[in-house]
Amino acid sequence: MKLSALLLGAALSMATVTPALAVEYFPLQDVRLTEGPFKHAQEKNLQYVLAMQPDRLLAPYLIEAGLEPKADNYGNWEDTGLNGHIGGHYLTALSLAYAATGNAEVLRRLNYMLDELARAQQANGNGYLGGVPKGDKLWHEIAKGDIRADLFALNGYWVPWYNLHKVFAGLRDAYSYTGSEQAKTMLLAWADWAANLVDDLTDEQIQIMLTTEYGGMNETFADVYAITHDKRYLTLAEQFSHETILQPLENHRDQLTGLHANTQIPKVIGFERVAEEGGLASWHEAAEYFWHTVVRERSVAIGGNSVREHFxxxxxxxxxxxxxxxxxxxNTYNMLKLTKLLYGRDDKLEYVNYYERALYNHILSSQDPDTGGLVYFTPMRPNHYRMYSQPQEAMWCCVGSGIENHMKYGEFIYAHEGDALYVNLFIASTLQWPEKSLALTQVTRxxxxxxxxxxxxxxxDITLKLRYPEWAAKDQAVVKINGKPVPVKAAPGQYISLQREWQKDDVVILELPMQTHLEALPDxxxxxxxxxxxxVLSAATKPFKDEVLNYYSDASRMGHIASGEMCPIEQxxxxxxNSTEFADKIKRLDGDTLRFEAAGIIQPKAYKDLELIPFFRVHQSRYMLYWPYSTPDNLAAKRAAGAEKEAVMLALEARTVDKVAPGEQQPESDHFxxxxxSEAGVNAGRxxxxxxxxFSYQLNDPDAQAKVLRITYFGGDQGRRFSILLNGxxxxNVALSNEQGPVFYTxxxxxxxxxxxQVQDGKHELKFVAAEGSxxxxxxxxxLLKENRSN
Structure with missing residues (x-):
């Protein structure tokens, strides 16, 4: 049925598809952002979302249903195998946007998207709804048990379950955040199609299928169970949980090194949802263990994790x-989803600490505040930069999650338990709590x-629980009620509890003086x-005086990578x-916004006047985020040692026309x-x-510069015979021997x-073909390298 604004007040929140736990969250429509960086990001994201064209996003679904699309589908990932994945994210983004703002145009678009998707689903005739190109063949094979799974290819298709999960989640969110019965009906029909598809498969066959990235299918099946209470869906949620990842986590073993990070995080979100719905304590403990090892041992200061998408x-x-x-x-988008679930089950402030850190320093920083463009990779490399998407060009995964990120800032600011109101984040906002007849305004800079x-x-009549963050100094918190100080008995890492019968116009002020400190890399x-x-503080840099960089991605497959010149780290x-005890020398400058100087400790002198500001305010620039450190006595030696190593690496990068990291998901998919x-794995960290x-790749050589193909081998793979073909x-003809010993060599x-x-349009086909029996x-x-000269 059609939605109307009248439904919003009665619309379901995500709390309706999760059982009551330690704390509950307020429906997003009960929290409104007010003036501040998060409100700005939300408004800019809304502009970005409305600039996207629904008919282009819908095209893959209509095509696969045998219907005529009303527009050409988008390019980039949307026409090279992941067709339709952004459309699912778009449903979620619109649902969040309507709940967060009540914008009428957003509601109109959501209704239109649902109507068009319903046409496609009805044309398919079996509940299926997806944009996977020529998916009929794939799903027919799967249903018969013909399953050939690789890390990112299922029967030769690029992560099809991951793709379908996006529209599955989008339908769930349209129902959960807006109360759309149409979305619910479509969701259940879709879930039945998936259930029927795998009905004749054994658990072992399903586990083989889960070798390929599948998004959070176990999470969404658990959500459907919560809506219907039909145990068939809870069983599916368990079946779609990857045991290869679950079992080590249940036994508190970290076997994550080398794994594609964002393949695993949604699986763990699913483990936690299944634990909530099915009462599986060991699955909850597995999710907790995963969270702790990733946050404490695998994440950097901004709250993010992974390099080239891998742990x-x-x-x-x-x-x-x-x-x-x-x-x-x-990755951080999904880590915040997991964090929200875990805090809802156990209101430990360590979850809030991480959520705040990642929200301010990674999520908020991942949007260009001028254009609304979204960031895929955030380099930690000194003096590097980021690339931003454009609404008609880039269609990466981080665009899909990005258009959701900046619509849901209101979901974690407050929580409640019984008569207690938790204030977790210091974000300018208003809160309505109808059950307690409470209305609250938070004003903060x-x-x-x-x-x-x-x-x-x-x-x-409630208990107000104010977060006393761990980053705040002990005995430094000040609380005033209507201008009068009150005793603070709590310590950092606890809540300050204030219980009384609050009257209209009562004012509570919380002061938490902040301090400057250093944080080393986890190793x-x-x-x-x-x-x-x-x-996290950062500094914009300009190491090349006349450099003009392009910060906005085009529609190319690898446009999300900031592939401009890398600056030598030693420079x-x-x-x-003399020691790292110098935080007191980093001085805040006068003014209304955060600005710092550290002239006495930054070298070389050309950089002594660098101004440090919050990283979320550094954009369209090279920057410093992680800073190399040295004592004065060791400075020259450290620079010299780094210079030699960097020179070799930078010279190789300068020669490189194109490169592939075999066995890594995105580099391989980007090279078709x-x-x-074929099989892939990890050996000695590689x-x-x-x-x-x-197996084969498509290599890029747009300017016809390639002269040499460099291949890296491992000396332990002796006795293997194969041919290398380029352009047919x-x-x-290669015969690997063990003369090098168990080392990597090129x-x-x-x-x-x-x-x-024979190059075609700047593309080479590189193929490795096994000899018979090898x-x-x-x-x-x-x-692919330019002219052949020694490095």
């Missing part, structure tokens, strides 16, 4: 500061001012972030002092990986791929001009 070794964060593909926004003011707009290496309270600004009977038949021509293959002449690979690295 690296916990004791080696070097890739985090050398690579340009730093923490992925989708946090973090520019370390205080907040709460005004009761109606009388209420303890000499790189430090500078924080003021929970806020970057460095913190230099194809294979017959990803590999091999095949019993063949054999350029090498071999350069000069590319004949006759082979290069294996092609393992291949640990692929690079």
């Amino acid at each position: 690296h070794a916990k004791d080696d964060f070097e890739p985090m500061v050398t690579e340009v593909e730093g923490p992925e926004t989708c 946090f973090p520019d001012e370390s205080s907040t003011k709460l005004t009761f707009n109606k009388s209420a 303890g290496s000499d790189y430090y972030a500078i924080l003021y309270g929970p806020i 970057a600004p460095m913190l230099v002092a 990986f194809k294979a017959g009977n 990803h590999w791929r091999h095949a019993y038949d063949w 021509e054999t350029i090498a 071999v350069d293959y000069p590319l004949p001009e006759t082979v290069l002449a 294996i092609a690979g393992g291949i640990y690295g692929v690079r």
